[in-house]
Amino acid sequence: MAMPVPTALPPTLTGTGELFQLLRDGKPRTRAELAQLSSLARSTVTARVDALLASGLLEPVGEAASTGGRPPTRFALSREARVVIAIDLGASHASIAVSDLSGSVLRERTITSDIADGPEKVLARVAAIAVELLAETDRGPGDVAGVGIGVPGPVEHATGRLANPPIMPGWHDFDIPAHLGKQFAGPILVDNDVNLMALGEYVTTWRSAPHLMLVKVATGIGAGIVADGRLMRGALGSAGDLGHVQVAGAPADVVCRCGNTGCLEAVAAGPAIAAKLRAQGLDVNSSQDIVDAVAAGEIAALQAVREAGRDLGTVLATCVNLLNPSVIVIGGKLSEAGEYLLAGVREVVYQRSLPLATNDLRIVSTSAGGKGGILGAGAMVIDAVLAPRAVDSYVAQRTA
Amino acid sequence: MAMPVPTALPPTLTGTGELFQLLRDGKPRTRAELAQLSSLARSTVTARVDALLASGLLEPVGEAASTGGRPPTRFALSREARVVIAIDLGASHASIAVSDLSGSVLRERTITSDIADGPEKVLARVAAIAVELLAETDRGPGDVAGVGIGVPGPVEHATGRLANPPIMPGWHDFDIPAHLGKQFAGPILVDNDVNLMALGEYVTTWRSAPHLMLVKVATGIGAGIVADGRLMRGALGSAGDLGHVQVAGAPADVVCRCGNTGCLEAVAAGPAIAAKLRAQGLDVNSSQDIVDAVAAGEIAALQAVREAGRDLGTVLATCVNLLNPSVIVIGGKLSEAGEYLLAGVREVVYQRSLPLATNDLRIVSTSAGGKGGILGAGAMVIDAVLAPRAVDSYVAQRTA
Numbered sequence: 139m140a141m142p143v144p145t146a147l148p149p150t151l152t153g154t155g156e157l158f159q160l161l162r163d164g165k166p167r168t169r170a171e172l173a174q175l176s177s178l179a180r181s182t183v184t185a186r187v188d189a190l191l192a193s194g195l196l197e198p199v200g201e202a203a204s205t206g207g208r209p210p211t212r213f214a215l216s217r218e219a220r221v222v223i224a225i226d227l228g229a230s231h232a233s234i235a236v237s238d239l240s241g242s243v244l245r246e247r248t249i250t251s252d253i254a255d256g257p258e259k260v261l262a263r264v265a266a267i268a269v270e271l272l273a274e275t276d277r278g279p280g281d282v283a284g285v286g287i288g289v290p291g292p293v294e295h296a297t298g299r300l301a302n303p304p305i306m307p308g309w310h311d312f313d314i315p316a317h318l319g320k321q322f323a324g325p326i327l328v329d330n331d332v333n334l335m336a337l338g339e340y341v342t343t344w345r346s347a348p349h350l351m352l353v354k355v356a357t358g359i360g361a362g363i364v365a366d367g368r369l370m371r372g373a374l375g376s377a378g379d380l381g382h383v384q385v386a387g388a389p390a391d392v393v394c395r396c397g398n399t400g401c402l403e404a405v406a407a408g409p410a411i412a413a414k415l416r417a418q419g420l421d422v423n424s425s426q427d428i429v430d431a432v433a434a435g436e437i438a439a440l441q442a443v444r445e446a447g448r449d450l451g452t453v454l455a456t457c458v459n460l461l462n463p464s465v466i467v468i469g470g471k472l473s474e475a476g477e478y479l480l481a482g483v484r485e486v487v488y489q490r491s492l493p494l495a496t497n498d499l500r501i502v503s504t505s506a507g508g509k510g511g512i513l514g515a516g517a518m519v520i521d522a523v524l525a526p527r528a529v530d531s532y533v534a535q536r537t538a
Numbered sequence: 539m540a541m542p543v544p545t546a547l548p549p550t551l552t553g554t555g556e557l558f559q560l561l562r563d564g565k566p567r568t569r570a571e572l573a574q575l576s577s578l579a580r581s582t583v584t585a586r587v588d589a590l591l592a593s594g595l596l597e598p599v600g601e602a603a604s605t606g607g608r609p610p611t612r613f614a615l616s617r618e619a620r621v622v623i624a625i626d627l628g629a630s631h632a633s634i635a636v637s638d639l640s641g642s643v644l645r646e647r648t649i650t651s652d653i654a655d656g657p658e659k660v661l662a663r664v665a666a667i668a669v670e671l672l673a674e675t676d677r678g679p680g681d682v683a684g685v686g687i688g689v690p691g692p693v694e695h696a697t698g699r700l701a702n703p704p705i706m707p708g709w710h711d712f713d714i715p716a717h718l719g720k721q722f723a724g725p726i727l728v729d730n731d732v733n734l735m736a737l738g739e740y741v742t743t744w745r746s747a748p749h750l751m752l753v754k755v756a757t758g759i760g761a762g763i764v765a766d767g768r769l770m771r772g773a774l775g776s777a778g779d780l781g782h783v784q785v786a787g788a789p790a791d792v793v794c795r796c797g798n799t800g801c802l803e804a805v806a807a808g809p810a811i812a813a814k815l816r817a818q819g820l821d822v823n824s825s826q827d828i829v830d831a832v833a834a835g836e837i838a839a840l841q842a843v844r845e846a847g848r849d850l851g852t853v854l855a856t857c858v859n860l861l862n863p864s865v866i867v868i869g870g871k872l873s874e875a876g877e878y879l880l881a882g883v884r885e886v887v888y889q890r891s892l893p894l895a896t897n898d899l900r901i902v903s904t905s906a907g908g909k910g911g912i913l914g915a916g917a918m919v920i921d922a923v924l925a926p927r928a929v930d931s932y933v934a935q936r937t938a
Contacts, residue, residue, distance in 0.1 A: 153553050292894055301894055349773040361860070365770050372765070372862025373749040376894045379859045384852065384890055386786040386800065398890065400786065452784065456856055459779045460761070462772020490784055490798065494692055494701055494776045 155529030284324035286519030334514030336362025447482020455490035555929030656708035684724030686919035734914030736762025847882020855890035
């Protein structure tokens with residue numbers, strides 16, 4: 139992982155990155171406001187603001203109302219000072235975006251790309267598109283502060299390597315950061331795609347809910363967990379792996395592709411629902427077909443989706459007791475079946491969870507939809523690039 | 539919560555608390571070593587070390603080997619510069635300790651105390667003992683840096699208030715920090731007792747395993763979750779509430795005291811096991827009786843405890859998939875039944891969890907035992923007292 143080398147700042151400037159955190163929300167503030175918020179001496183704030191201005195990370199954005207005398211200047215995060223690249227790899231697609239430091243997407247493209255083509259081919263493809271998108275925003279690889287990338291498998295976040303990802307042949311233990319690091323500067327961070335969907339949902343819609351869980355229901359079922367505003371990845375990066383949790387009350391004879399019986403995926407994911415509907419004579423083969431059948435008002439499809447929601451709810455009730463989130467977001471293709479899936483989930487969660495844990499619990503459909511992964515990938519790398527020590531290093535380099 | 543008022547430090551000294559974090563582990567270090575570890579200029583390190591020495595938080599502890607010339611001095615955390623009070627309240631007991639800044643218990647006492655006596659009586663009782671213990675270590679309330687307190691109910695950690703605790707009549711919404719704040723200075727932090735057992739286990743035994751789960755099995759069943767080295771409390775402080783999770787495969791006719799059926803507590807906690815053994819003619823009425831029967835080699839007791847372990851394992855398998863911990867610690871009275879409980883847990887967890895999540899998973903008995911709660915309460919408040927900004931404030935006050 140190519141992290142910026144820490145460079146020594148003069149004593150008065152160490153802590154510049156810390157002060158900068160107060161400006162991460164994009165709101166303009168005066169020196170006096172920053173001094174008050176930080177409890178720092180006015181002279182310290184002035185020196186740090188000057189350094190941040192010199193580095194380009196901060197810019198003056200007009201004046202505050204004067205209380206007599208010259209009106210004080212307001213400063214805010216210079217969103218376009220640098221850009222990040224966000225990548226979301228799926229089984230059969232890849233999305234690539236160039237985003238500014240506020241996380242806003244400046245340019246984005248989605249292509250058909252088979253993850254089974256292996257890391258060299260897939261990464262060369264997305265890197266080439268990233269360079270094109272950079273050019274379209276009048277930038278080059280030198281303007282890139284970092285790269286965030288989501289993959290459909292379990293990732294050891296610290297190293298950015300995948301551990302035996304089932305649907306990603308050739309990717310086991312491949313060093314994605316080292317590979318992309320040949321083309322792009324800054325940190326290159328890799329995470330599981332569902333984790334990044336959860337992060338994307340959190341940063342764009344639910345900043346007020348720092349305990350959030352996102353559940354993706356499609357061909358498989360997985361979850362991303364945000365606790366105290368941070369992604370919870372677990373010891374080996376496999377946290378949130380809900381698909382093979384045993385569903386209480388599920389028929390013991392349903393065999394899952396993992397070899398166990400009664401797994402959530404084996405009763406509530408797209409293929410299981412489709413099989414159930416085919417047994418009833420419907421021509422349903424994919425998650426999209428299920429969504430279409432629900433939209434067409436097929437009673438059997440409404441019933442099957444609601445039943446899948448109940449099975450999902452049985453597992454989520456356990457998650458609610460265990461994690462005490464304030465929001466559960468349902469995403470993935472099957473969330474497009476709308477209220478039928480959610481109704482089943484709510485039915486069981488509110489019955490089986492403890493009253494304290496469901497007092498303020500909301501269970502909702504995704505807001506970010508298919509964009510969640512790319513927004514989360516951007517947010518993850520921006521968080522690293524704008525962290526206190528990273529900003530200290532950047533300011534030191536730019537003002538040396 | 540009585541937090542120290544931030545005082546402005548001179549610019550060169552802001553960040554002193556940050557530097558101090560490098561010394562939290564108690565290992566002695568030279569100025570040169572600190573400069574290298576922190577990437578700070580030598581002059582900055584010298585100024586901060588001087589401020590920490592003046593505040594009393596740091597002390598010289600002998601000299602490093604010389605590389606020619608005067609040998610450099612080593613500095614380390616002055617463990618006894620201040621003390622904290624740690625309190626663990628149970629249903630029928632209270633433990634009170636005075637600990638140094640490394641978390642070592644200097645004096646400790648456990649008394650019989652009924653939590654149902656209500657907050658004023660119970661807190662007056664433990665505060666009086668705390669003052670006695672302080673005197674025994676030649677300290678007074680002025681030497682207290684903060685208070686950590688564990689209670690047997692759900693706590694909103696930010697405010698230190700309890701939310702309808704079932705076994706704590708009179709404690710709902712009581713302001714523990716404000717009440718104890720009349721007698722003791724510094725932060726007064728309240729948390730659930732099982733959370734603090736998890737933290738105590740983590741800081742004393744499992745620092746190398748920042749993803750840890752502690753499960754207390756006694757009259758009830760609850761869990762404390764440490765993720766990335768931090769306690770995971772959830773939106774309302776009820777995270778880890780495992781007792782009323784539905785056990786897959788449990789008989790649907792077992793009614794729990796919560797009104798639902800098939801809850802973990804209703805099949806695997808002390809009262810459930812005792813009832814099962816009484817139905818087989820054994821005179822078993824408490825968790826201690828169960829432990830004794832196991833120790834005496836009663837076959838029925840061995841079988842019942844192992845079966846409870848399997849039910850617990852069914853729920854923990856879900857926790858493993860969801861949280862991906864590297865250690866599960868089993869504590870509480872029933873953990874004294876030793877390998878029989880653990881064997882049942884392991885049997886199901888290794889069968890039902892995903893291979894990646896169980897690769898490095900250890901399932902062990904508690905090391906801290908009955909001391910976990912008090913050690914966790916101490917660790918919680920020390921963490922607050924020695925946090926960067928708290929140290930900055932303290933240094934500013936002491937060197938003003």
